Amino acid sequence: MQQTVIGVIGGSGLYEMEGLTQVEEVRLQTPFGDPSDAYITGFLGNVKMVFLPRHGRGHRLLPSEVPYRANIYGMKMLGVQQVISVSAVGSMKEEIVPGHIVIPDQFFDRTTGKRPSTFFGDGIVGHVQFADPVCCQLSDVVAQAAQQVGATVHKGGTYICIEGPNFSTRAESNIFRMWSSASVCCYDR
Numbered sequence: 001m002q003q004t005v006i007g008v009i010g011g012s013g014l015y016e017m018e019g020l021t022q023v024e025e026v027r028l029q030t031p032f033g034d035p036s037d038a039y040i041t042g043f044l045g046n047v048k049m050v051f052l053p054r055h056g057r058g059h060r061l062l063p064s065e066v067p068y069r070a071n072i073y074g075m076k077m078l079g080v081q082q083v084i085s086v087s088a089v090g091s092m093k094e095e096i097v098p099g100h101i102v103i104p105d106q107f108f109d110r111t112t113g114k115r116p117s118t119f120f121g122d123g124i125v126g127h128v129q130f131a132d133p134v135c136c137q138l139s140d141v142v143a144q145a146a147q148q149v150g151a152t153v154h155k156g157g158t159y160i161c162i163e164g165p166n167f168s169t170r171a172e173s174n175i176f177r178m179w180s181s182a183s184v185c186c187y188d189r
Contacts, residue, residue: 005048005079005080010086011055012088017042026041026078036052036070052075054066054085062164082138101154102159105158107161108159
């Protein structure tokens with residue numbers, strides 16, 4: 001049986017992954033351009049991992065400059081089958097405080113067009129089912145692992161992604177809070 005390869009995309013503040021052994025740095029070129037940085041491969045225990053800092057080491061790429069398609073395509077080139085993306089974001093609920101971990105199960109995309117939203121186009125049309133965009137099994141594993149190390153975990157919620165690097169206005173945040181299903185989690189920048 002082939003071992004599952006897990007990819008981790010680090011957000012703001014997560015530029016390296018501690019505890020990896022047999023570490024290698026891999027630079028790739030993809031049909032979608034260069035990824036944000038070199039991929040770091042290695043093992044965490046007996047699990048093969050591929051890590052990539054979303055904004056590049058040193059946080060040098062704005063959210064609208066991150067080459068999302070290249071990053072994901074590169075993960076696929078390295079054999080990644082499941083991706084965990086980590087983000088440092090603000091909460092839309094008072095009970096979700098800094099340091100808590102939220103594992104969203106839905107997304108609300110408020111970006112306005114600077115980011116390509118598909119791998120398709122240029123003569124290739126594809127419609128992708130996205131009603132349930134998160135792998136339930138991987139979410140369960142992440143939640144259990146976080147709980148085992150004593151983290152406070154909120155499983156489920158909606159990740160609201162706004163066009164960064166600005167934060168939402170107070171009015172926008174209040175609207176997000178009023179949307180009961182969308183106010184569960186957080187927003188990105």
